[in-house]
Amino acid sequence: MTNTDSSKKKPSAADPYSKLAKDVNARSNMVPVVVGVIVALLVVVALIAFLSSRSSSGDAAEGSGAAVAADATQETASVQISGTDLPPFPQGASGLTDASTDPAVGQVIPKVVGQSFDGSEVTLDPAAGQPQLVIFLAHWCPVCQGEVPVLQDWIDQGGVPENVKVTAVATSVNPDKPNYPPSKWIAREGWTPQVMLDDSGSSAAQAYGLPGFPYFVLTDAEGKVVQRGSGKLPVEQLQAAVNSVAPQAGAAPSSVPAS
Amino acid sequence: MSVDVVTTFLALLAVIGIGFLVVTWTLAAWARISGSLPASVVPLRDAFVDLALPLGFAVALTTTLGSLYLSEVAKFPPCPLCWYQRICMYPNVALFAVAWWRRDRDVRFYVLPLVVVGAAIATYHYLLERFPDSVSSVCSTDVPCETVWVWKFHFLSIPGMAWVGFLLLGTLAVLAGRRRDSSLPGGDTVGDAPVDKEIPA
Numbered sequence: 001m002t003n004t005d006s007s008k009k010k011p012s013a014a015d016p017y018s019k020l021a022k023d024v025n026a027r028s029n030m031v032p033v034v035v036g037v038i039v040a041l042l043v044v045v046a047l048i049a050f051l052s053s054r055s056s057s058g059d060a061a062e063g064s065g066a067a068v069a070a071d072a073t074q075e076t077a078s079v080q081i082s083g084t085d086l087p088p089f090p091q092g093a094s095g096l097t098d099a100s101t102d103p104a105v106g107q108v109i110p111k112v113v114g115q116s117f118d119g120s121e122v123t124l125d126p127a128a129g130q131p132q133l134v135i136f137l138a139h140w141c142p143v144c145q146g147e148v149p150v151l152q153d154w155i156d157q158g159g160v161p162e163n164v165k166v167t168a169v170a171t172s173v174n175p176d177k178p179n180y181p182p183s184k185w186i187a188r189e190g191w192t193p194q195v196m197l198d199d200s201g202s203s204a205a206q207a208y209g210l211p212g213f214p215y216f217v218l219t220d221a222e223g224k225v226v227q228r229g230s231g232k233l234p235v236e237q238l239q240a241a242v243n244s245v246a247p248q249a250g251a252a253p254s255s256v257p258a259s
Numbered sequence: 260m261s262v263d264v265v266t267t268f269l270a271l272l273a274v275i276g277i278g279f280l281v282v283t284w285t286l287a288a289w290a291r292i293s294g295s296l297p298a299s300v301v302p303l304r305d306a307f308v309d310l311a312l313p314l315g316f317a318v319a320l321t322t323t324l325g326s327l328y329l330s331e332v333a334k335f336p337p338c339p340l341c342w343y344q345r346i347c348m349y350p351n352v353a354l355f356a357v358a359w360w361r362r363d364r365d366v367r368f369y370v371l372p373l374v375v376v377g378a379a380i381a382t383y384h385y386l387l388e389r390f391p392d393s394v395s396s397v398c399s400t401d402v403p404c405e406t407v408w409v410w411k412f413h414f415l416s417i418p419g420m421a422w423v424g425f426l427l428l429g430t431l432a433v434l435a436g437r438r439r440d441s442s443l444p445g446g447d448t449v450g451d452a453p454v455d456k457e458i459p460a
Contacts, residue, residue, distance in 0.1 A: 030302045030305065045268060048271060049267035049271055094397075138398060141403065142391045142405045142407060143397060143398050176334050211400070212399050213397065230397050
């Protein structure tokens with residue numbers, strides 16, 4: 001059609017044009033071959049994609065034997081929250097906050113009664129009588145995925161004083177997002193501290209003023225916020241933070257020296 | 260049909276695309292350095308020059324439908340960077356379709372600005388996925404661009420595949436504008452006519 005139009009507009013070009021067309025036809029014998037190869041490639045690729053997904057789903061079923069993942073009966077659970085919500089994490093703040101930048105410092109954390117993956121009860125209790133480090137994690141967050149092994153190394157090396165209670169809160173759980181379910185992730189990382197499950201509306205995270213992931217809330221032995229932190233934190237900063245609250249609980253036995 | 264099948268299929272297409280890019284640009288560099296293509300490759304080159312516009316249309320359509328599948332069927336929410344890449348990708352469907360229909364071999368003038376910007380954003384997005392710490396050390400609560408939704412063959416993510424798509428479109432758009440080898444008879448006989456780049460299929 002375009003050809004005809006062009007010919008109409010410029011009849012003088014018709015002759016060389018048809019010559020060119022003939023010439024093209026003479027040299028285009030590779031076109032059907034190329035098209036055929038492309039179609040064949042598409043079929044092969046579709047087959048591979050289909051077959052590989054079948055075999056890989058089988059692999060996934062075999063690999064699901066991790067102890068905690070097997071025990072997991074739930075990935076979210078209802079939480080009972082009492083007390084006053086913490087104010088939202090100050091916007092634009094980075095690293096760990098202090099009293100000058102964070103209105104939450106000095107405020108008692110809300111009490112949260114919830115459950116872990118296997119249904120056992122986990123509590124965030126300001127009246128626990130010991131300093132607490134609460135870490136909010138989202139399974140799909142790559143920063144959390146990178147931070148968890150770093151934190152676990154730190155815990156394994158005895159970085160956290162024994163009288164500081166560490167609780168991870170698995171929040172913002174979404175089956176449609178990557179790295180689901182969080183139970184498998186937590187099991188795979190060999191995470192030792194207790195894990196509380198947030199509800200599907202992330203109520204606990206909201207009550208603690210969560211700005212993003214990961215999110216840290218550190219309290220003293222009276223359950224008052226000492227520092228909060230958003231995002232990836234260097235272990236040195238966390239070490240200094242937990243060391244600062246550990247002496248306040250000096251009455252509690254501390255057999256593991258801070259490294 | 261599961262999401263995994265579709266993403267594996269798209270990733271395999273991207274791998275083929277990478278192979279095509281490597282071969283094409285290696286041969287182009289060869290031709291530039293040595294002055295001419297190996298004679299045995301010329302008919303193949305001509306076939307791809309002839310097929311560049313329909314192939315470009317097919318690539319643009321595949322990337323567009325693939326991206327719509329990932330957001331609308333697989334329900335992966337597009338992050339802001341995804342949206343900027345979509346802005347650069349989707350118009351190529353129409354550009355290549357119209358160019359194919361009109362046999363307009365100058366489509367590269369419209370395609371290249373889009374794919375250069377798109378490829379740049381895809382590069383940034385891919386690096387952001389690989390090294391989330393380098394740009395931001397916190398995940399936002401909505402749709403962070405760092406989240407890796409698809410990871411195939413240890414190197415292909417969604418922006419990785421988009422990057423391949425952009426380079427393919429750019430390469431095909433350039434190929435479409437290639438004149439047939441003038442050393443063969445009839446190659447440039449209509450060089451002064453305004454229709455010289457409209458080669459009937």
